[in-house]
Amino acid sequence: MTHPRRRPALLRREAVVATVPVAVAALLTAAGPATAAGSVGAPGVGDPYFPLAGNGGYHVSHYGLTLGYDPSSRHLTGKAVLAARATQRLTRFDLDFTGLKITGLTVDHRKASYKRDGQELVVTPARPLRKGQSFRITVTYNGKPGPVTDPDGSLDGWIPTDDGAFVAGEPQGAMTWFPANNHPLDKSSYDFTITVPKDRTAVANGLLLGQSTRNGKTTFRWRQKAPMAAYLATATVGRFKVKQYTTRDGLKVYDAVDPREATAAAPVLKKLPSVLEWESKLFGPYPYRAAGSIVDHAPNVGYALETQSRPLYDRAPDLSTLVHENAHQWFGDSVSLTSWKDIWLNEGFATYAEWLYSEQHGGDSAQKTFDALYARPASDALWEFPPGNPGSGANIFGTPVYARGAMTLQVLRNAVGDKDFFRILLAWAKKHRHGHGTTAQFERLAERESGKNLDQLFMTWLYAQGKPSHP
Known part of the structure; x- marks a missing residue:
């Protein structure tokens, strides 16, 4: 996140399975009250500032997200497939998910019952899950996603723009567009398949695996193999000029820039390879295979975010902002928090x-x-x-x-x-x-x-x- 800090909008100017460390797994095992049939996963991981963030009782190793977005109607369709492992016996568990209509939910291909409780999606599988059991959650959903308002008055999550959406999830917003174990404690690998009108581009994290156009729509496939916290995921959509190249260190760079910001952004983005090379000398090897920038035109947002492997800017960044957000690839993205207090x-x-x-x-x-x-x-x-x-x-x-x-x-x-x-x-x-x-x-x-x-x-x-x- 850039400094100056985020301010209320009216005042702003501006498929690889990741492992979870033993200590983190212990924290995620936190359970709610016992029931006769077994254990209930806690509705949060106990963060002092965001007590309902994340969920106890399981770890998500991988998210497969299939999305379709129409900027004109602001309608999103989604299918989320979560590969998870129970860290305790579970008769019930929660996901963080708000705002969108659920059209189907299964656990290991069996229909599961569920209910909404604020930001919590409470899921009861057809059969209890054993401690250590791997399982798969599939949720289909649709609707008009929007942002959440954070305690400081700023917005995060799915923020509509005049040509798409600025998708930035720190600290709470991932739950506005996909069901998640939404706390930095739980890091996972990701696959994204995003379909948008053919004159728009959808940019997510990691490497672009491919894109194809059919019937007036383009589908983009992205993969982030390295462990990533949910708040660092993005699926930003807009009219972008795209530039791709490989650095001399072998990093695949993907820059997506709103044409309205292109002139101001160009001299700064040109310095990205040298900035990453300089940071690598101080902090060690760059943590990911992909790099780049998403420069949107989102004047009502008021901040940039260190979305993993490809920082997201609400306008053309200055050089200090570029340095800041890419330093986060080490400090915040690779080395993640266990509590927002830190x-x-x-x-x-x-x-x-x-x-x-x-x-x-x-x-x-x-x-x-x-x-x-x-x-x-x-x-x-x-x-x-x-x-x-x-x-x-x-x-x-x-x-x-x-x-x-x-x-x-x-x-x-x-x-x-x-x-x-x-x-x-x-x-x-x-x-x-x-x-x-x-x-x-x-x-x-x-x-x-x-x-x-x-x-x-x-x-x-x-x-x-x-x-x-x-x-």
């Missing part, structure tokens, strides 16, 4: 990548950027809450998460020296590649790599209220 691990790191890029490409040093921020008075919004404990979902895209989060990394760099600091960044991305990480794990890693006690540093910069007395 969002600084995504946004603070991506913001600090902007500072490093400036420092190493003739701009201000990271220390100069830090000093300018630290000069702000104690009453400034920068010090409103600590980045390691934003306090609520309304704050997760606030200035302290981005800027004070990045400041924490500069303080760490000063404390341990450049050699250890850059080794810490590299080790963090490598150790948790395609997995998850917590703030506590990052703190321990920093202490191991530096050989220093950093408790006070992290307590002051991540958790203390107000402006720290010493930089």
